[in-house]
Amino acid sequence: MKKIIAILCITLLIVSCGSSKKTTTKKGKQNTVKVDRKKKKAEKETEIVVVEEEAITETPEVYANKTEEYIAIFSDIAQNEMRNYQIPASITLAQGILESGSGSGRLSVEANNHFGIKCHEWTGAKIYHDDDASQECFRKYKNAKYSFRDHSLFLTERKRYSKLFELEKDDYEGWAKGLRAAGYATDRKYPNKLISLIERYQLYRFDADVLGKESKVSDKHAVVKGDTLYSISRKYNISVTELKSLNSLDGNDLFVGQILFVKPIPKDY
Structure with a gap:
């Protein structure tokens, strides 16, 4: 009995000692990151927003017809040839319009x-086309400007056209008649066709520009790139209101090649 009591006492002593021990746990050191709220806010505010830009497309020029478009494209070349070879730009353009079908013919x-x-002794590229005879040989160019240059050389290098260069540089009527007389064309109406084109489209204005002269005033004006109602009214010494009235225009929009009346129409017209 004493032995049992002794064992119980020892057991109680061990339990009481164990419960009195303090339990300690090691807390791991936490890594803290300081957030700079002001910086973060600034970054948000300076975010770059990429917006896809709409494709910019140029509005194509609008022409009244193919002839007006031809004139707009090749008038500069014709004027340059006039400066270099003394052939009226009006004649060059009128011949080009007539002989190429305003640039729509097969050869052009x-x-x-x-x-x-x-x-004619040409060593470059060739094209064969029915003309006076079947499948005749014609010159082929990489660029139309070389065709204009050959036209100038064709007229300046042949003696039969030499008298034309004695005419006034803007005498398109003399040139039109002289070309036919020198054998350039067999069509008896060829001079009249050239003159009609020159006067209808006022091609003589390109001669005047090269020579530094004022173009002769016409009852009509063909709109060219850069024209406005105001600039046209100043050129012909009329008001914008009168110009709009003469042409029944409601707005201010113009298009290249548009023909405008610039003189009052007579009452008995």
Whole structure:
């Protein structure tokens, strides 16, 4: 009995000692990151927003017809040839319009040949086309400007056209008649066709520009790039209101090639 009591006492002593021990746990050191709220806010405010830009497309020029478009494209070249070779730009343009069908004929489209110039010892590229005879040889150019240059050389290098260069530089009527007389064309109406084109489209204005002269005043004006109602009214010394009235215009929009009346129409017209 004493032995049992002794064992119980020892057991109680061990339990009481164990419960009195303090339990300690090691807390791991926490890594803290300081957030700079002001900086974060600034970054948000300076975010770059990329917006896709809409494609910018140029509005194509609008022309009254193919002839007006032809004039707009090739008038600069014709004027340059006039400066270099003394051939009226009006004549060059009128011949180009007539002989190339305003740039839509086969020779001009496929060979950049605007004046129907045949091979004649030509060593460059060629194209064959029915003309006076079947499948005649014509010159083929990489660029239409070379066709205009060959046209100038064709007229300046042949003696039969030498008298034309004695005319006034803007005498398009003399040139039109002289070309036919020198054998350039067999069509008896060829001079009248050239003159009609020159006067209808006022091609003489390109001669006047090269020579530094004022273009003769006409009852009509063909709108060119850069024209406005105001600039046209100043040129012909009329008011914008009168110009709009003469042409029944409601707004201020114009298009290249548009023909405008610039003189009052007579009452008995």
